Amino acid sequence: MRIVLVGPPGAGKGTQAAYLARNLEIPHISTGDLFRANISQGTPLGVQAKSYMDAGNLVPDEVTIGMAEDRLEQADAAGGFLLDGFPRNLKQAEALDVYLKGKGITLDAVLDLEVPEDEVVKRIAGRRICRKNSAHVFHAEYSKPKAEGVCDVCGGELYQRDDDHEDTVRKRLEVYHSETEPIIDYYKAQELVVTIPALGKVEEVTRRAMSALGRGE
Known part of the structure; x- marks a missing residue:
């Protein structure tokens, strides 16, 4: 299966992606892992990304898209994949469609984890x-x-990260609403979106998602 996983910060995308990828026997491809791998390996795209990040700038869509496409070319993604954190905006979603069309394949579903x-x-x-x-x-x-x-x-000290302060979280949500939520409507127009209530235990949410994909017990 070829799946895109979307949802706001704190929806549990990383956790669900790992469970679903394991159950479906497809690779979990996250934006964070793509950046870390490319930067640590010193790939041309990784070098570009690091130069923007070191300067405190956002990495351009073209670089992120390039990393995602390179990863999808790897052998383990030939039979399916689960994308987590990509596409993040309409430009990336459109680029993914162009890439997949060029390969003669399509997405099977876009899972939207819904959390108040x-x-x-x-x-x-x-x-x-x-x-x-x-x-x-x-x-x-x-x-x-x-x-x-x-x-x-x-026995170490527990602390709250700066990114986890309430005002920062609400700003991250604003970015999600303005940049990422539009891709849900984009995929709804393609009749790909399946909304999954993401409240409850991790296992319950996973079961809902698997059932929605027709892979329930």
């Missing part, structure tokens, strides 16, 4: 990260540490 805005803010603003090991993540409401401000695993 207040819940998004609560999810992100409540996150607390361990300073010793950023893989240790807690939540002020949903996954509290045994001792406030202290990591259960290693």
Whole structure:
């Protein structure tokens, strides 16, 4: 299957993408991984991206599109893929369509993870990260540490990242509404969008998505 996963920050796209890709036996292709791989490998696109990032500028769509297309050329994506974080805007969505058309293939579905805005803010603003090991993540409401401000695993200090402050989260949501939400209407016109309520346990959301894709139990 060839799937695009969309949803606001805090909707759980990364988590769901990993579960779905594993269940569907297709590669999970995330924008973050594309950037990290290209930059670490020193590819021409990675060098371009790093130059923009080091200057504090946004990476142009052309660079991101180039990375995505290069990744889709790899053998493991021949039988399907799950795109997470790409396309991020209409220009990228249109470029993806042109690329796929050139290959004689089409998307099977665009999964839209739907979460109320207040819940998004609560999810992100409540996150607390361990300073010793950023893989240790807690939540002020949903996954509290045994001792406030202290990591259960290693005893490190828990803190709130700048990106997780409520005012920053709301700004990120504004960007999502203005730049990314329009691609949902774009794909609705192609009758590809399947809306998945993303409240509830991770496993429940995954089951809803698999069922919507006709792969339920």
